[in-house]
Amino acid sequence: MASRRDVSFYRDLLHKPVVDCDGFPIGALLDLSTDPVNPTPEHACVRHLVVRPHRFGRQVPANGTGKPFVVPWALVASLEPRSIRLRQTSQDLGPATLGGTEVLLHKHILDQQIVDCRGSKLQRVNDITMALSDGTLSLWAMDTGIRGFLTRLGFHWGLLALLRPLPTRLHHHVIRWECVDRVEPARGWIRLRVSRDEIRSAGRQTPQPPDA
Secondary structure, eight states, X not given: OOOEEEEEIIIIITTOEEEOTTSOEXXXXXXXXXXXXXXXXXGOBEEEEEEEEOTTSOOOSSTTTTOOEEEEGGGEEEEOSSOEEESSOGGGOOOOOOOTTOEEIIXXXXXXXXXXXXXXXXXXXXXXXXXXXXXXXXXXXXXXXXXXXXXXXXXXXXXXXXXXHHHHHSOOOEXXXXXXXXXXXXXXXXXXXXXXXXHHHHHTTXXXXXXX
């Protein structure tokens, strides 16, 4: 799987078709899960895909209900321009479940309020930036700036091709994932382990995604 330094959850993954190893569609990506925040959050990696079944695809492990089903990230062979390709045929996909403490990126991270270690409210999350290396997709940062907003605007209105040159010229306004202390879904908060001033200081250093 090719390495990439800047994978956008909205631009590159959300709602992208998921196909099996033969190219047959099995659904579309609804969400990704990662481990709960721990003392080394910089190593947070994607664990599962949550997929909406394709109406006309082959039979997949969705229990015949049309409900979303779970696929381990280890079964992803490649992130292609138009699809996410798996290593197996749809018939070979077995049932999988999310861990009880896993965090869902779309449900628990996007649009949630970020608060610093003192409880001061910062921005909300517009997008999530990740890094792909050796088949592992790692969380790198939460995009809280205009770049992430424009990515979502282009996605919703079908203008992504027109807006694409603009976001590439904008600086990241991000909060590194290693700054996250815990995710609080019940409150809609993402609490940081650092203060607002420390975030501003880090932002002035213009951080870049890690080399893959």
